[in-house]
Amino acid sequence: MKAKNSIWILTALLSLSGCAKNDQEEQELAASDATALVSYYSFDAQNADDGISGCDGIPFGDVKFVTDTPSGTGYAASLNGYKTGFINIPYNVFAGKTSYSIALWMKDFDFGTVISAISSDGPRADFPSFNVASYSKFYLRSRYDNWNDTPDFEYDIFNLKASGWHHVAVTCEPIDVLNHAKRQLYIDGKLVVSDTDAVQAYYNVHGYAEDIITKVQMGGNRNGDYAQCMTMVIDNVRFYLKAISPQTVQELYKGKM
Numbered sequence: 001m002k003a004k005n006s007i008w009i010l011t012a013l014l015s016l017s018g019c020a021k022n023d024q025e026e027q028e029l030a031a032s033d034a035t036a037l038v039s040y041y042s043f044d045a046q047n048a049d050d051g052i053s054g055c056d057g058i059p060f061g062d063v064k065f066v067t068d069t070p071s072g073t074g075y076a077a078s079l080n081g082y083k084t085g086f087i088n089i090p091y092n093v094f095a096g097k098t099s100y101s102i103a104l105w106m107k108d109f110d111f112g113t114v115i116s117a118i119s120s121d122g123p124r125a126d127f128p129s130f131n132v133a134s135y136s137k138f139y140l141r142s143r144y145d146n147w148n149d150t151p152d153f154e155y156d157i158f159n160l161k162a163s164g165w166h167h168v169a170v171t172c173e174p175i176d177v178l179n180h181a182k183r184q185l186y187i188d189g190k191l192v193v194s195d196t197d198a199v200q201a202y203y204n205v206h207g208y209a210e211d212i213i214t215k216v217q218m219g220g221n222r223n224g225d226y227a228q229c230m231t232m233v234i235d236n237v238r239f240y241l242k243a244i245s246p247q248t249v250q251e252l253y254k255g256k257m
Helices: 002-036 246-254
Strands: 037-041 058-060 063-066 076-079 086-089 100-107 112-119 129-132 137-141 153-156 166-174 181-187 190-195 213-218 232-240
Touching: 002 037, 002 246, 076 086, 100 112, 112 232, 137 166, 137 181, 153 181, 153 190, 166 246, 181 246, 213 232
Parallel strands: none
Antiparallel strands: 037 232, 058 086, 063 076, 076 232, 086 213, 100 166, 100 232, 112 129, 112 213, 129 137, 137 153, 166 181, 181 190
């Protein structure tokens, strides 16, 4: 009987030790993700200022700040694409980076660009670019010279477009020395797409990508022609310079952050 009790106690201790280890790993991941956050646009001050690194956005056209938010507090940004509403960020935190994440809340969106880097060298160097297709799919372009190629991934969102707030997160990270990349899409805290095909995701294109990719936009279409803008309401937009963990995505979704 004593032997059985000893085995049970040992098993319980090992189990508790494993839990403690998992908790510690999750805390370390959360700390790493928090450190990688480089830009955060809460819109709560009724502007597009960046609360982290000072990469402040500039609203153009019809952009309003509204009290309809995921958490019920603060403000969100409402971009009217029909009246050329978009937010221009005259910096590019993604330049030269192969690992990143974009996370935000969205509602009442139609089709066009959600978030995109904008290049002074034409659309072929605009990356990352996260978009909504006219045929109701999210899609991502994460690599140079794929303007005319198929997107890195697509995901059907027809039922999301008119159903209130949704949390959306995109992550990208290299998986080998050849800069092949793993891209993931989370919606409302759940992983819905994971693409690990051998597709280049490098950013130092011909050695000058940092120079030609000059800014990031919320809403304006990827080639810089602002006549085609995206209608949407967005809140709590975050840029990270790493692929954030599923735990962090869950925290952002559940906490409505």
